[in-house]
Amino acid sequence: MSHIARQPQFIHLWKVPIAEASLFLETILSEREAKRVRSFRKQADQARALLSCGLLRLLLAEELSIAPHEVPVTRACPTCGEEHGKPLLLRRNETKMEISVSHSGEWVVIGLSQQHPFGVDIEWIKREADLDGLVRMSLSEAEQQSWRSLPPEQQMRGFYRYWTRKEAIVKATGDGLTVPLQHVQVSPADQAPKLLSWQERPEMVGRITCFPLELDEQTEGCVAVIGAVDGVQLHDGREVLARWRHRIVTESGF
Template sequence: MTALNHLWLPVPTDLTLLPNDAHVWRINLDIPEAQRQNLLTTLSGDEVSRANRFHFQEHRQHFIAGRGILRSILGRYLGIEPQQVLFDYEERGKPVLADTLAKSGLWFNLSHSQGLGLCAVNYHNRIGVDLEYMRPMSDLEALAKRFFLPSEYEVVRSLSPQQQQEAFFRYWTCKEAYLKATGEGLAQLEQIEILLNPTEPAQLKTSENWSLFELTPAQDYLGAVVVEGSGCHLKYWQY
């Protein structure tokens, strides 16, 4: 596995986010009912309504856990209570801090898959994170042909079935993390070029200055973080 399996550390009591740091939080979304009910009380009315629209109970529970824990994390950096965190939404639905909190310079992004979540946070630079559970896919080559550039599709096609799956999800997470950082959304997936081979870290090919980091937060999961600019140091916390 080329993506690094980092050591996820317990959060220090004197949590400090330095200007050149980005913090990545690993979040377990399968939590006790009592904890989930406590988190539910911190959500806004529109978040509760959104949670109630999920058809499957598991999806509703994961949404409550993810949003509640996101509020808890952001509240620590902002020095406010979780229920005081206010969001606005960009055109494609990406949550950002509301204007009253935006002066803090804090940027964040959240992704979750199955029962795991990742939250990435930094100051003053756009940031995106994507997390995917590597499930078996019978139509993997067809999806690669549809969503990836021809050169990327050829890389996937040239690999063994086991390597194909990992390469597909590496491409996907890297592309989606970038698109979540820019707020452009999945419609642009096939326009983002990733240079990738099975033995080296992936590279994001863009005319702008972005940093790409791959990670494996748990067995059978792949993730990626994209941060605007260069010289960023990542720290990894277990919520």
């Protein structure tokens, strides 16, 4: 029985370093997914795309008891049709599966839930970033004041806490970055993550539960869930890759 079936009251996440990207995953991708992976010029970007597509197929294959290449998942953008949208499982009259994917820096994170819409966001802390410009673009005036009150050595990570909280929230609702992030106000960076107000969606205040996500010292993260859950379970995705690597390479039909 899968983690999700045993513990449906949790949001389940799998983390994998991009160094674990393996060529065997190419054999299970759809043609559109493979084309997207090849479209990236940088090797690190190809690795992130390969892991994102491949690991999701492996996880869903275990949930659905089918071969990875048969998993009916699409990332087709509703606007342009290209393969860069939110992953969606195309199965009718069966248990719904909520999916959220994020990748940045050295990590890929994939989340699944059968019960609750949710969003996960991770961000590699870019020391060379134009911090003042990012703060003005994405934080409300009240958040900017709170951010500037942080000790200087905490402001870089503090900004990324604001950012990942906001992006996880708009991922959970499906609004994405069509929403001005200044309108989504969250708790101060030195407090537990929480949605405080949302100009366009006031009904979401009190309905969204947020959890911090820690991967390493260079990465900030957050999970936002619509509804009440017991927490987040973080699993090592390398175990999933190891289970499937030999099977895919040696067995026919995959």
